[in-house]
Amino acid sequence: MTSIYKADAVFGDDSEETFSVAPRFCLIVDDSATIRRFSARLLNAMNFVVGEAEHGVAAVEACRLVVPDLILLDWNMPEMDGLACLKAVRAMDLQPRPMIVMCTTENVLPKITEALAAGADEYIMKPFDRDVLRDKLAQLELI
């Protein structure tokens, strides 16, 4: 894990890259503003436009306004946690169907099967860095 004090090491010089395709929209759902900002930087560098929600209720609200291509969904949150949010978003039957990546820690790892069953596409262990996230998104063919 790289320290943030060398921000370049984390974010690389991706900001210099040029993209030919239109940017995709990613909704980051996490109760930590720091993590939202961190993730946003990584995603911006991968040609994503980013929206933020601090809990499930706000995320569902956001999905009503704009259908995201990708939702990065934290597990432990106030109001509505990740699993409930996942179910609520899937119940909305959004078109086109957004990809949902559950962000998980060791605490909730055993429950990941339940999330996958409820409609999650992928999961990612926290903390993640640029390379891990890039690999996951590549698997989902989002980049």
Add this chain to the structure above:
Amino acid sequence: MDDLLQEFLTETNESLATLDVELVRFEREPSDAKILGNIFRLMHTIKGTCGFLGLPRLEAVAHAGENVLGKFRDGELDVTPGAVTLILKAIDRIRQILSAMEQTGAEPAGEDSALIAEINAMASGQAVPEMAAASLDDDGGFPVAAELLAEVAQAIEQNPTLAAPAPVIEPDVKKAEPAKANGEPAAPAAESSAAASSIRVNVDVIENLMTLISELVLTRNQLLQLQRGQKGNEFKVPLQRLSHLTSDLQDGVTRMRMQPIGNAWAKLPRIVRDLAVETRKRIELVMLGADTELDRQVLEIIKDPLTHMVRNSADHGIEPGAERLAAGKPEAGTITLKAYHESGHIFIRISDDGRGLNVEAIRRKAIANGLVTEPELATMSEQQIIQFIFRAGFSTAEKVTSVSGRGVGMDVVRTNIERIGGAIEMSSVQGQGTTFLIKIPLTLAIVSALIVEAASQRFAIPQINVIELVGVSDRSDVSIQRINNAPVLRLRDRLLPLVSLRGLLNLAEDETGAGRTSYVVVAQVGSAKFGIIVDRVFDTEEIVVKPVAPILRGTPFYAGNTILGDGSVILILDPNGIAQAARQQTADDGKSDVHAAAQDGIKDETSFLLFGTRGSELKAVPLELVARLEDLDAASIEHVGGRHVVQYRDHLMPLVPFDEFHEWPASGKQAVLVFSDHGRSMGLAVDKVVDIVRDRMAIELSSERTGLLGSAIIAGKATDIVNIGHFLTLAFTNWFDGAVEARVVAQRRALVVDDSAFFRNLIVPQLRAAQWHVTSAANGAEALRIMEADRPFDIVISDIEMPEMGGLDFAAAVRRDQRWQGLPMIALSSHANANDVQQGRAAGFDEYLSKADQPRLPENLARAMDAVTQASPWRNAS
């Protein structure tokens, strides 16, 4: 510093504050899954975020804490005060690390394994023996090596899996969920939707906006001023609209700066909780009106004073459980904080149901510190004595504990609150508790101010300090008088010390042309009243307060500056600083201390007027009794039938010489002290008025010399105190004998019962002057004998504390007798708190007056006498 790290610091600090509050709640309601869920999540988020930022120390501590919380949640571990204290210790450690990071931008070097081992040991089910109180003390530093090693060894012994990362917790979210699923969603949901619709804005942005708005207000005012000179044109309507919009905008931004007072309270539950553990008491903290909003600047200033007072309550106010039970109170003490809006101010009440202030201790301390003398204390009520805690350097703590008595005294609290134009009051009842009431303005940024002028310069005085305006000129009734070169103003029979703004700020000298009109702004700071002399008074304006320029910081007179509608920059005066400076000035003079009369709110000192008589000896009279000082033209004094009179305000006023051998001047001036009583005035002719001094009212009752009450040490010299009552009677009996001979007055009869000759001397002349026939008695028993023997009385005025038979017994005895059922009775005591009054009334008194408010005693007594004689069906038998 990286803005990501900055964000993390802000966010985590907020989470920690919430954690403090929630943990304290949780300790009391360990079965509330919702609170625990919230705590767990906050700790989990901190840990998770640390992982992203590569902060191993923080992550490890947070992880250990999360581990324990998980076990609480899963019911594997009991919630004990020791356990909660450990979690709080972890939070404190996180806070320490964060604060170091704020300085350096990097995680500081350090070792947390002892703490983590301790936490893990507890997580693995080990009892935490009696650690609560002890370990709280060492959370500032790290345990010494030996201790640390022992702890680790012990921990490893008990928990062999320790070396590995903490055990994975069986996740059992369900257990925490039901509360969420089943019920109470309404309130929290509403709360959080407010949170969801709010954004975080940097304070600088708002401050900047505020500055821009002040500029806008200024421009608007300029436009309005231009428009004023013009007849109606096409700009008028849009300009009005602009004006309204600007005002709305200003309101809006002002509101943006508002924060709920709960923000300042956030740390209190934790502080009280730790204190309760440390002192082994049970304390409930009740917070009401936490959403009351006030300006964040004000919030910052009152934060520390509030904390200090709550600490005091918890440490000194609330008694240990056993003591409370013995006193018939519930074992747990309660501290209540309540905030509310009223008439443009915020009120904050801090009360506890503890033992109340220790009046005895305060009394001893006050004497030990030389603040007061024993005889003076004897005349003071408990409420007056406890006010000493607001004096500088006065700590009530008998023994200084680690908790309070940190050198921040109540004087600092009061200074801080008064600095922002607030006020603080306190009352305390022994055995029942103490209550503080703080009153503070809503905002400091935009204030209503009075614009005044002195020596062609304009100044703003905050309206909150202004009580009234008085126009004065040499010709009007109200004029500025000079006593020993210090200006004073007699306003409604009270002498008000004055400060000349010109003099104070070294502006051009006062021109004392005849008939010149000037104005006195009567200002109040705390309990002190004084007048500021200015040349002109303009309007009141809403002004935007800008900080005082650095070059002026050294002077205490200015609170800041502002820009007026016409674009001119003017200074805002700080009445607090002016009051202090004025006091300082007079103190430097050494003798003349008129300004100190402004402190009459502090009742232990009295201002005296000193005057000269034929002998070299000075005499003194309490300044409060003097209505006016006059220098009469000798020619205007008439000599009629052996008496001297003068035409005074359309009346003939009798003049009485202080000295029977007084030589009335044939020409020139005659100095006269005018005393007023019930619409009549008399003048006391003296040689000259010398000075006004301020000193403690400690009169040695003495000599039976006519016309003197006794003597007191005033300004270091033994001085005779004049008994004005003597001269009043002299003037009026003579007066009535001579002029109204024909009038037959059926004199009403009063009985005055008091063991203090001083008070009898104070009251009796007043009653006589009001045409009462007065009989006096030294105690209740004597009074009863007189009542038996003498003609019926129309009113009885009695002291409470007297030898032989006190006032309460006396009143009860009177009421038991059929003959005196409806007799109006007034109690007059130096102890007059709510309890005393209640007892007095129960014993049979119709009214209960405090002797403490001596200056206003005659007035209060007259009013009470009118009230009770009118209300009572009692008719004199004769």
